[in-house]
Amino acid sequence: MMGARWPEVPAGAAGRRRGAELVRAILDAALGQLSTVGWNGLTMEGVAAQARTGKAAVYRRWPSKTDLVAVVLRAGLPSLGEIPDQGSVREDLILLCRRMRDSMHSRSGQALRSVLHECDSGSAQAFREIIRSVVIDPSAGLVRDLVRRGIERGDVRPDATGDYIADVIPAMMMYRSKVCGSEWEDSDITEMIDQVLVPLLRV
Amino acid sequence: MMGARWPEVPAGAAGRRRGAELVRAILDAALGQLSTVGWNGLTMEGVAAQARTGKAAVYRRWPSKTDLVAVVLRAGLPSLGEIPDQGSVREDLILLCRRMRDSMHSRSGQALRSVLHECDSGSAQAFREIIRSVVIDPSAGLVRDLVRRGIERGDVRPDATGDYIADVIPAMMMYRSKVCGSEWEDSDITEMIDQVLVPLLRV
Numbered sequence: 001m002m003g004a005r006w007p008e009v010p011a012g013a014a015g016r017r018r019g020a021e022l023v024r025a026i027l028d029a030a031l032g033q034l035s036t037v038g039w040n041g042l043t044m045e046g047v048a049a050q051a052r053t054g055k056a057a058v059y060r061r062w063p064s065k066t067d068l069v070a071v072v073l074r075a076g077l078p079s080l081g082e083i084p085d086q087g088s089v090r091e092d093l094i095l096l097c098r099r100m101r102d103s104m105h106s107r108s109g110q111a112l113r114s115v116l117h118e119c120d121s122g123s124a125q126a127f128r129e130i131i132r133s134v135v136i137d138p139s140a141g142l143v144r145d146l147v148r149r150g151i152e153r154g155d156v157r158p159d160a161t162g163d164y165i166a167d168v169i170p171a172m173m174m175y176r177s178k179v180c181g182s183e184w185e186d187s188d189i190t191e192m193i194d195q196v197l198v199p200l201l202r203v
Numbered sequence: 204m205m206g207a208r209w210p211e212v213p214a215g216a217a218g219r220r221r222g223a224e225l226v227r228a229i230l231d232a233a234l235g236q237l238s239t240v241g242w243n244g245l246t247m248e249g250v251a252a253q254a255r256t257g258k259a260a261v262y263r264r265w266p267s268k269t270d271l272v273a274v275v276l277r278a279g280l281p282s283l284g285e286i287p288d289q290g291s292v293r294e295d296l297i298l299l300c301r302r303m304r305d306s307m308h309s310r311s312g313q314a315l316r317s318v319l320h321e322c323d324s325g326s327a328q329a330f331r332e333i334i335r336s337v338v339i340d341p342s343a344g345l346v347r348d349l350v351r352r353g354i355e356r357g358d359v360r361p362d363a364t365g366d367y368i369a370d371v372i373p374a375m376m377m378y379r380s381k382v383c384g385s386e387w388e389d390s391d392i393t394e395m396i397d398q399v400l401v402p403l404l405r406v
Contacts, residue, residue, distance in 0.1 A: 164399030167378060168371065175374035195365030200403045 025051040026058055030072045034111035039069065075132055077108045080142060089150030093197055094167065096142055097189040100173060113177070134160060140166040147201065156201045167197065228254040229261055233275045234236045237314035242272065276337055281306050283345060292353035296372065296400055299345055300392040303376060311390060316380070343369040350404065371399065 029050035033042040044065060048055045062068035080099050086092045103109050110133060143166045150156030172192055176182055185194075232253035236245040247268060251258045260307055265271035283302050291294045306312050315338060346369045353359030375395055387395075 157402075160402070161393070164375070164395045164398040167375065168399060170380035171374040172367070172370065174378060177371060191365070192367045195367040196371060196403060199360075199363070200399060 021055060022051070022057060023061065025069075026053065026061070027072055027075070030068050031107060031111050031121060034069065034072065034114050035107045038052055038114035042069070044068070073112060073115060075108070077112065077134060078102045078106050080138060083142060083146060084179055085149065089146060089153070089155050090193060090198055092146045092149065092191050093143070094190055096139075096146060097169060097173065097184070097193065098186065100169075101189065103186045104173075106179070116174075137169060139170045144168055155203065157203045160201050165200065168200070172196065222309060225254070225256060226262060226264070227403065229264070229271075230275055230278070233271050234310060234314055237272065237275065237317050238310045241317035245272070247271070269313065272318060275319065278311070281309050283341060286345060288352065292349060292356070292358050292404055293396060293401055295349045295352065296346070296396050297393055299342075300372060300387065300396065301351060301389065302374065303342055303372075304387045304392065306374045307380070309377075319377075339373060346372055353404060358406065360406045363404050368403065371403070375399065 026047060029047045030042065032050060033047055044058050045055055047068070050056045051058070056070065062071065080096070080103060083092055083096050085100075086095055094139075104113060147156055147160055147165065151158050151160065173184060174195065176184060176188075229250060236250055240249075245268065247261050248258055250271065251261045254261070261271065265274065273298075283299070283306060286295055286299050289298055292368060307316060330403065344376045350359055350363055350368065354361050354363065376387060379387060379391070
């Protein structure tokens with residue numbers, strides 16, 4: 001899995017590397033704030049201080065907290081990577097879930113969780129599209145790939161193509177974290193896959 | 204479905220009805236605040252003002268925002284009631300989901316959603332047990348009842364008794380509302396039941 005990938009910062013004229021370094025320092029500080037004090041605790045002043053710069057340098061580039069955090073989130077979680085064929089859709093999905101669980105514990109993952117949990121419905125509007133493209137679509141997309149692989153392999157029924165099917169894993173994983181306040185142990189993942197996904201998908 | 208059921212307030216000595224009325228006014232004001240400005244916007248002063256009383260009257264009974272909101276939530280959502288046998292587990296679950304959707308649109312439902320969405324992880328600890336007993340366990344319990352009915356009826360496989368199975372519906376419904384910011388139309392509910400629950404449960 002790769003680390004957070006900051007957006008490409010144009011090098012600009014010779015001697016402007018300081019600008020690119022400053023952008024990275026600000027984004028890194030914002031990510032750090034999100035992971036520790038969360039959306040509610042993050043302030044532009046706090047980010048500037050942690051990046052050892054002035055507020056103006058932050059506001060000039062990102063006029064609002066929402067603008068700044070949007071960039072941080074868009075840089076996204078560590079990539080989940082490809083899921084190598086484990087021989088069965090059961091094993092493929094178990095591996096996917098473990099990687100999703102581990103990525104939500106990364107610093108970017110903590111940042112995402114804080115925004116998801118703390119935004120009131122007003123601010124959350126601004127982030128849903130980002131969260132959807134950064135977390136949801138990739139996980140749902142990976143589930144779809146693994147289901148398709150299973151259909152080809154012959155251990156998934158050919159009509160298991162409904163859109164809601166791809167939502168089950170992200171929904172269940174978010175539910176347990178958000179509502180039950182508990183984490184996904186390896187054994188929990190295996191139980192969930194065996195109780196829900198295998199019967200749902202099998203021929 | 205019944206309205207919010209405030210906890211029994213002892214009548215006490217003759218002439219203390221004002222106390223009970225005041226408690227109801229305060230709880231009603233707190234519920235109103237939660238439904239409109241949410242957990243973040245609710246203040247003890249605002250609640251007191253809306254209940255046309257002084258802050259002291261509120262703090263005396265509920266020393267903190269958490270204590271006050273806990274009572275409001277514990278009084279709970281309108282009861283989902285019994286789900287009369289619709290003839291198939293599919294129809295039973297569709298009806299359950301519609302009632303869950305409707306109850307989350309009630310004033311108590313809005314209040315619950317605001318707490319769920321806005322509590323940062325610190326405060327949320329305090330509410331998880333309440334939310335679990337008020338929303339989660341009842342919905343999951345109802346799903347279990349309907350699954351058991353289906354097993355007896357013969358349209359659900361006898362081994363569909365895993366705990367994660369009962370979480371699928373609440374997880375999916377919360378996911379779409381929270382992450383996708385969209386509501387459950389009747390047709391969405393039917394699609395979700397057909398794509399996920401029916402294959403998951405059938406013999």
